[in-house]
Amino acid sequence: MMKIVVACGSGVATSETVVASIKTFLEQHKVTGVEVEATDFKQLANVLHNYDIYVWLAKPTPEIQEICNNEGIPDVNGVDILTGAKGDKTFLNLVQAMLSLKHAS
Amino acid sequence: MSEFDKLFDENLIFVDVEAADRQNLFEKVAKLLFDQGYVKASYLKALNKREDEFPTGILTENLAIALPHANPENVNKPFIAIVKCKNLIHVEQMGIGEDEETKNFFFLGIVKETQDLQVKLLQRFMQLMNDESFVNEYKKLNSSTDIYEYFLKKF
Numbered sequence: 520m521m522k523i524v525v526a527c528g529s530g531v532a533t534s535e536t537v538v539a540s541i542k543t544f545l546e547q548h549k550v551t552g553v554e555v556e557a558t559d560f561k562q563l564a565n566v567l568h569n570y571d572i573y574v575w576l577a578k579p580t581p582e583i584q585e586i587c588n589n590e591g592i593p594d595v596n597g598v599d600i601l602t603g604a605k606g607d608k609t610f611l612n613l614v615q616a617m618l619s620l621k622h623a624s
Numbered sequence: 625m626s627e628f629d630k631l632f633d634e635n636l637i638f639v640d641v642e643a644a645d646r647q648n649l650f651e652k653v654a655k656l657l658f659d660q661g662y663v664k665a666s667y668l669k670a671l672n673k674r675e676d677e678f679p680t681g682i683l684t685e686n687l688a689i690a691l692p693h694a695n696p697e698n699v700n701k702p703f704i705a706i707v708k709c710k711n712l713i714h715v716e717q718m719g720i721g722e723d724e725e726t727k728n729f730f731f732l733g734i735v736k737e738t739q740d741l742q743v744k745l746l747q748r749f750m751q752l753m754n755d756e757s758f759v760n761e762y763k764k765l766n767s768s769t770d771i772y773e774y775f776l777k778k779f
Contacts, residue, residue, distance in 0.1 A: 525761075527678060528674050528677060528678030529674065529693070529695045529696070529734075531696055531734050531739055531772075532691070532693050532732055532734050532743070532746065533746070535743045536746040536747055536750070539743055552773070560677075560678065575719065576678070576718055576719055577677075577678045577719060578717070578719060578720065578721060596720075597719070598682065598717075598718050598720070601682070601750060602719075602750055602754070602756055603750055603751065604684055604685040604754055
């Protein structure tokens with residue numbers, strides 16, 4: 520099971536929207552075995568180590584960046600996913616992050 | 625009728641709003657929302673804090689926008705307040721924190737009970753923002769009634 524976490528300031532608006540978009544994208548492409556969850560920034564440092572990929576809507580702080588580096592958690596810019604403005608390339612970075620993990624394991 | 629209709633309110637659409645800067649704009653909008661019972665007294669402070677820590681400006685394909693919002697505990701009932709400013713207001717972009725100038729604000733009032741519907745609304749909203757014809761038409765609209773009817777039609 521691959522686990523993705525999306526974090527924004529409050530964990531209720533933009534991050535939930537990005538979670539919904541990622542879930543829709545995965546369903547459309549018949550990808551299973553991926554859990555996608557939203558959290559707020561306050562809790563992130565405590566829970567990040569439980570996840571495989573971190574999708575951010577606010578720049579990772581040094582503390583968060585360090586956890587990502589130590590745990591080998593790739594981070595993906597979630598603003599592109601929120602806006603969907605990049606069309607077909609919207610999910611490219613996320614897919615690349617997922618593939619990098621698949622190859623590592 | 626779409627499921628989103630009840631989230632829009634003509635009384636929460638403001639055009640030609642004059643504000644000196646972001647703080648001034650937030651103050652004005654917070655007062656309007658408070659007077660109509662949508663938010664608690666704590667809202668303005670929470671809104672500013674949230675925007676300082678996690679800016680909500682977004683340069684969509686066709687329009688620079690901002691989606692200011694505060695945590696649910698500061699909100700009484702769900703809303704989306706649409707604000708078109710007279711002048712450009714400086715904000716920062718979500719995620720990267722870079723500068724942005726915009727006239728188009730969409731204040732989101734989110735509460736737990738209607739969160740799922742509001743998330744769907746936000747998804748639909750971002751979709752429409754990528755639609756050039758939607759945005760071009762929106763830019764031309766200059767009254768609360770016109771914007772209200774346009775949104776009901778498009779959402």
